[in-house]
Amino acid sequence: MRSFYIFIILMITFTNCSDSPEKKETIDRETFIQLYSDVVERYDILAMSKRDAFVDSVFQHYNVSRDAFENTVEKYNKDPERWQKVFDQIIIELENRARALSDTSNQTNKPTQ
Numbered sequence: 001m002r003s004f005y006i007f008i009i010l011m012i013t014f015t016n017c018s019d020s021p022e023k024k025e026t027i028d029r030e031t032f033i034q035l036y037s038d039v040v041e042r043y044d045i046l047a048m049s050k051r052d053a054f055v056d057s058v059f060q061h062y063n064v065s066r067d068a069f070e071n072t073v074e075k076y077n078k079d080p081e082r083w084q085k086v087f088d089q090i091i092i093e094l095e096n097r098a099r100a101l102s103d104t105s106n107q108t109n110k111p112t113q
Contacts, residue, residue: 024071027064032072035062037093
C-alpha cells in the first residue's frame with residue numbers, strides 16, 4: 001500500500017499543472033483503474049533502475065501515452081471527490097487481484113486424492 005501513495009506523489013509531482021484551454025487527451029476511468037492497479041501492484045518490488053521502463057511498458061500495454069496519464073491525474077486532482085472514488089475502485093481492484101491470486105495458489109497447493 002505504501003507504493004500506492006509513493007506512486008501518487010510521483011505522478012502529482014510530474015503532472016503539468018497548467019490550465020490551458022485546449023482539450024487534453026485523457027484515459028477513460030476503467031482503463032485508468034486497470035493501468036494504475038498494474039503499476040501499484042508491482043512498483044515496490046522492482047529495482048529503482050527498472051521502474052521507469054516498467055511504467056512505460058504498462059502504458060504501451062494499454063496503448064496510452066504518459067501525457068494522457070498525466071492529464072488524467074491532473075483532471076482528477078481538480079476534483080478530490082472524484083479522485084477518492086477512483087482510489088476506492090483501485091483499492092477494490094487490488095483486493096480482487098490479491099484474492100484471485102490467493103484462490104489460485106490455494107487450489108494449486110491442494111493435495112490430490
